[in-house]
Amino acid sequence: MKRRKYPKANKMMLVSLGIMTALSLPIQAEEEIFQLDETVVTATRTEQKVKETPASVEVITRKDIETMGAERVVTALKLALNLNLSEASMVGNQVSLRGMNTNQTLILIDGRRMAGEDAGSTANVYELDRVNINNVERIEIVRGPVSSLYGSEALGGxxxxxxxxxxxxQSTIGLSTGSKQQNASYHLDLGKQGKWAWTFDTLFTDIQKQRRSETTNMYGPRQFYNISGTYDLAEGKNIDVFYERMSEHLKTTDYTDDGGREYFTNTRNSYGLTYRGRTTRGNYELRTYYNELEKNTDQLEGPGSYSDFDRANYKTWAIDGKNTMRLQDDHVLTFGGEYRTSEYRGTRLEDNGDAVSTVTEHGISKSISEKSVDYQAVYVQDEWKLSDKLLLIPSLRYDDSNRFEDSLSPKLGMTYHFADNFRLKTNFGKGFKAPSISELYMKMTRRPIPTRTVIVIGNPDLKPEKSTSYDISLEGEKGAAFGKLTYFDNDVTDLIGTETTRAGSVSTSKYVNIDKARIKGVELEAGRHLSNNFTVKTAYTFLDAKNAKTGEFLQDRAKNRYSVQLHYDDAQRTGISSILWYEWVRDYRYKDDEDKDTDYNYGTLNFTINKKWNERYSTYFGVDNILDKKIDELVLEGRLWRVGMNYTF
Incomplete structure (x- = not known):
């Protein structure tokens, strides 16, 4: 395949950068636009204003989700800065922050870890679609390592x-349809009933079939059930409880509907309990939670002819707690710890784990076994206000496990207000990603085609991946204009990859600490409130992500991404909010099945609109890739639309 040339790419970049520069210039009649200061809790585990926290953060609110007409979490994240959500064939979406690998982003639900796939090629790629978007209040994104507070996997953010x-x-009914899926949802909020307050959510989704080259996506029904409650135990003391269930019955087809196909029947159950309280000096909480994902995969060569199957069960149980205290007016101390255990029982461990047995399905017998890993951690953080202009936040976490070496993760963040409405922020920290159970103990044998055998073997001697990172940002507001410029640099060592040997039709891969990476780049955001209703924004990301050993640019990443966005919001209870944006992607590196590199360039025009007809009824419409750009290799499927409504009573 020939590399696609776009001679206008450099001109487009100059135009985009020119717009960014223009946004920062003064206008004749500058007006102050009133804005509420957003707050974030993920960056420091305490509530803090976005402008104050040193970390590079982004908050997507419930209103943003509604304006985007987001029928899934991936849609809600489309405008997030330096977050790669590119699709990859049938296996879902990448979740890559600042050019790091998908499995180096920590995805949390209300601060909780979720049991799920843990191999390098599957970790996180399904997770965003296993969340009930109807029940999401907000999404907080922290870019850069946060291992000093959250431990493993938080290298990229x-x-x-x-x-x-x-x-x-109140109750809300929602209906939507579109190119990707159809949804029917129901939200019931009972409010305060005596000492209890309850909310219930259901979401029924039917994922549409999409033909992708020689196969299809995973399509079929998915259901969500969410229950959460709060009990007032005493003044300033509460107990929170929750239960969540997700089930999916998906399938794919190859070539024709009469040919081979795979079936995926998966169920996740989660529940937990939190005790929290407030004092005159701070707040504290203690919680425990458990979640379990059961996966059943069946592969057919043709109607009624089973060729393979997999069974997997992932479990996570944790107990954690934290305490935040105001020691002095200029010191807020947060400290806590956790104990967590992860367990995996599956056929892809074969007989390489404990409690070995044999499972027989469809006349096929396979070995199945299990392994578990225990984690312990403690952390401490000090929010130190040295003056009205300077905030320092040092933090430190110690992680230990029964399966690999311990890790110490320090971080230092600083915010300096050097002028009114202008701030300098910088962060330095170390992060790590512990090897997963699959990377440690996998023993998988598969025959994707009758004449070929693929074997993948784990390595119990793996070391954690480690990173040393820093970033520096300049941000501020002047009148109706605002902007932020960030440089970031990540040095990653002991990356876990595979070494592959081939003997005839058999290829054997073993997990090893083999690679090093240097990932650095620039993030630029700028915008202007043209009026109380219109805002124009632009964003640009330059990424230099290379294998430190070979010097090659890392695959599944774009060197340049930039967008221009026009936002409209009439700020009325019965009104309209809308976004029109164009995104350019340049030098997106893709490696095909024959290990041939190709750099792709493309652009997409997108539009969403949300109309509130009254205080009860609203509708929305969205269309992505209006110009119908298609690239099969990148799963860029062309024009996609969605339309929906919500009625509250």
């Missing part, structure tokens, strides 16, 4: 999806 809590008695 954290995406914390915060669910809705009981507020006031």
């Amino acid at each position: 954290v995406i914390n999806i915060i669910m809705r809590k009981p507020e006031k008695p």
Whole structure:
């Protein structure tokens, strides 16, 4: 395949950068636009204003989700800065922050870890679609390592999806359809009933079939059930409980509907309990939670002819706690710890684990076994206000496990207000990613075609991946204009990859600490409130992500991404909010099945609109890739639309 040339790419970049520069210039009649200061809790585990926290953060609110007409979490994240959500064949979406690998982003639900796939090629790629978007209150994104507070996997950053809590008695019915899926949802908020407050959510989704080259996506029904409650134990003391269930019955087809196909029947159950309280000096909480994902995969060569199957069960149980205290007016101390255990029982461990047995399905017998890993950690953080202009936040976490070496993760963040409405922020930290159970103990044998055998073997001697990172940002507001410029640099060592040997039709891969990476780049955001209703924004990301050993640019990443966005919001209870944006992607590196590199360039025009007809009824419409750009290799499927409504009573 020939590399596609776009001679206008450099001109487009200059135009985009020119717009960014223009946004920062003064206008004749500058007006002050009133804005509420957004707050974030993920960056420091305490509530803090976005402008104050040193970390590079982004908050997607419930209103943003509604304006985007987001029928899934991936749609809600489309405008997030330096977050790669590119699709990859049938296996879902990448979740890559600042050019790091998908499995180096920590995805949390209300600060909780979720049991799920843990191999390098599957970790996180399904997770965003296993969240009930109807029940999401806000999404907080922290870019850069946060291992000093959250431990393993938080090298690239954290995406914390915060669910809705009981507020006031009301019910909402939602219906939507589109190119990707159809949804029917129901939200019931009972409000305060005595000492209890309850909320219930259901979402029924039918994922549409999409033909992709020689196969299809995973399509079929998915259901969600969410229940959460809060009990007032005493003045300033509460107990929170929740239960969540997700089930999916998906399938794919190859070539024709009469040919081979795979079936995926998966169920996840989650529940937990939190005790929290407030004092005159701070707040504290203690919680425990458990979640389990059961996966059943069946592969057919043709109608009624089973060729393979997999069974997997992932479990996570944790108990954690934290305490935040104001020691002095200029010191807020947060400290806490956790104990967590992860367990995996599956056929892809074969007989390489404990409690070995044999499972027989469809006349096929396979070995199945299990392994578990225990984690312990403690952390401490000090929010130190040295003066009205300078805030320092040092933090430190110690992680230990029964399966690999311990890790110490320090971080230092600083915010300096050097002028009114202008700030300098900088962060330095170390992060790590512990090897997963699959990377440690996998023993998988598969025959994707009758004449070929693929074997993947784990390595119990793996070391954690480690990173040393820093970033520096300049941000501020002047009148109706605002902007932020960030440089970031990540040095990653002991990356876990595979070494492959081939003997005839058999290829054997073993997990090893083999690679090093140097990932650095620039993030630029700028905008102007043209009026109380219109805002123009632009964003640009330059990424230099290379294998430190070979010097090659890392695959599945774009060197340049930039967008221009026009936002409209009439700020009325019965009104319209809308976004029109164009995104350019340049030098997106893709490696095909024959290990041939190709750099792709493309652009997409997108539009969403949300109309509130009255205080009860609203509708929305969205269309992505209006110009119908298609690239099969990147799963860029052309024009996609969605339309929906919500009615509250």
